[in-house]
Amino acid sequence: xxxxxxxxxxxxLPPVDIxxxxxxLDLLLHLIRKNEVSINDIPIAEITEQYTAYLDLMRELxxxxxxxxxxxxxxxxxxxxxxxxxxxxxxxxxxPRQELVAxxxxxxxxxxxxxxxxxxxxxxxxxxxxxxxxPPAAAEDAIPTLEVSMADLVGTFRIVLDRYRLAHPAAIxxxxxxxxxxxxxxxxVSRVEAAGTLPLLxxxxxxxxxxxxxxxxxxxxxxTRIAVLRIFQPAPFSExxxxxxxxxxxxxxxxxxxxx
Amino acid sequence: xxxVRDRLMPVLEALxxxxxxxxxxxxxxxxxxxxxxxxxxxxxxxxxxxxxxxRGIRLxxxxxxxxxxxxxxxxxxxxxxxxxxxxxxxxLAALETLAIIAYRQPITAPEISExxxxxxxxxxxxxxxxxxxxTAGKKPVVGTPFLYKTTKEFLIRFGLNDLAELPKPEExxxxxxxxxxxxxxxxxxxxxxxVEGSPPVPEAEPAPGEEASTPTRPISRP
Numbered sequence: 121x122x123x124x125x126x127x128x129x130x131x132x133l134p135p136v137d138i139x140x141x142x143x144x145l146d147l148l149l150h151l152i153r154k155n156e157v158s159i160n161d162i163p164i165a166e167i168t169e170q171y172t173a174y175l176d177l178m179r180e181l182x183x184x185x186x187x188x189x190x191x192x193x194x195x196x197x198x199x200x201x202x203x204x205x206x207x208x209x210x211x212x213x214x215x216p217r218q219e220l221v222a223x224x225x226x227x228x229x230x231x232x233x234x235x236x237x238x239x240x241x242x243x244x245x246x247x248x249x250x251x252x253x254x255p256p257a258a259a260e261d262a263i264p265t266l267e268v269s270m271a272d273l274v275g276t277f278r279i280v281l282d283r284y285r286l287a288h289p290a291a292i293x294x295x296x297x298x299x300x301x302x303x304x305x306x307x308x309v310s311r312v313e314a315a316g317t318l319p320l321l322x323x324x325x326x327x328x329x330x331x332x333x334x335x336x337x338x339x340x341x342x343x344t345r346i347a348v349l350r351i352f353q354p355a356p357f358s359e360x361x362x363x364x365x366x367x368x369x370x371x372x373x374x375x376x377x378x379x380x
Numbered sequence: 381x382x383x384v385r386d387r388l389m390p391v392l393e394a395l396x397x398x399x400x401x402x403x404x405x406x407x408x409x410x411x412x413x414x415x416x417x418x419x420x421x422x423x424x425x426x427x428x429x430x431x432x433x434x435r436g437i438r439l440x441x442x443x444x445x446x447x448x449x450x451x452x453x454x455x456x457x458x459x460x461x462x463x464x465x466x467x468x469x470x471x472l473a474a475l476e477t478l479a480i481i482a483y484r485q486p487i488t489a490p491e492i493s494e495x496x497x498x499x500x501x502x503x504x505x506x507x508x509x510x511x512x513x514x515t516a517g518k519k520p521v522v523g524t525p526f527l528y529k530t531t532k533e534f535l536i537r538f539g540l541n542d543l544a545e546l547p548k549p550e551e552x553x554x555x556x557x558x559x560x561x562x563x564x565x566x567x568x569x570x571x572x573x574x575v576e577g578s579p580p581v582p583e584a585e586p587a588p589g590e591e592a593s594t595p596t597r598p599i600s601r602p
Binding site for chain 1: 397398399400401440447448449450451452453454455458467469470471472473475476478479480482483495496497498499508511514515531537538539547
């Protein structure tokens, strides 16, 4: 594209500091200035050609061509294609470049302000303020006060968190839940008393921990042994049920046997 | 009046000498149990005297307060003494973003990116880390993005007392108009890979530090 006939002979692209642009609008503005054309009347075909040539150049130099640059190239090509179409005679004022021009003018304002900032910053970088003085005779027990901003606080908190995280690497915690036989016996009796008949296997399946199911199963066996519960099966291969016998159940009686 | 002034000057000088931060007039007035106008007068008198004399320091009014700073011509000597060869500078992108925030605050990151035509989140982080900007709540729109504003550090760095001292947008417009007529050479903050015409030469010298500042060389058109 750079060998375009309109630019031959000799180099067709103005020399440019390729990597120095702060964005696609900056590059576009630069090309407009270099070509000594007005923002309000951009020769869109020529500028588009140069713009895309620079993107190619950036790629060849292995510079990262950000998506925003490619997007602006698409915008330029779109405008170019629209300007090739005959204008609507009813609306001759409509210029496909209008929106881009407005954006460029707005951007240029801030770019100019930034240049002003740069001048001031360069000049003022040479002014050295006094370093913050530490009061020489501050009492030992006096709590020094410092002025901190929200950003300081957040930053410090983040450091603290990072430090904590480093010192306390995430570990897999293994819980050993313990279940007492006595508790399970009481629980089972009250459940059976409430339900009348309880499907045992179904109940055991609802526990989250294997140990809990085992303890409950043991409790059922134990309660059957002391004849508080009755275990039965209504039909062969069907669910095993538990129900209450007539025998009174008082945990106080057997407390010594089934302690926690 | 002059008496009060002469009495205030030494104690003001002592306070200013001991502080690295600009001290507001009201703080002086409260500490010294003096009239704010008298303090202001004394400070102005001291500034005039300090700045007129052949001194290495000057008294400046900045960030809503007063402080001593060294004169710019001694920057080189001071850097030599403190062994600072190059100081970190703001990139063109950072300055642009800062200018947009300064004039349009409070403003959200997407609005800044829209104006610049490029994603600005990395630059915002730099400015935030340098404490030149801070958040100013969230905008009640979809996604509730953060609003950003400039800080007191920004005012101090750029020698302003408040935002009203920023150059007016009209002044920038005039400046623009003048620039369009005169020399349109853009300010190059970053020396980078120079490429002449086509075909491009890929073996470019390594780009020096992004923050350094070198003038662009004149451009000759064929």
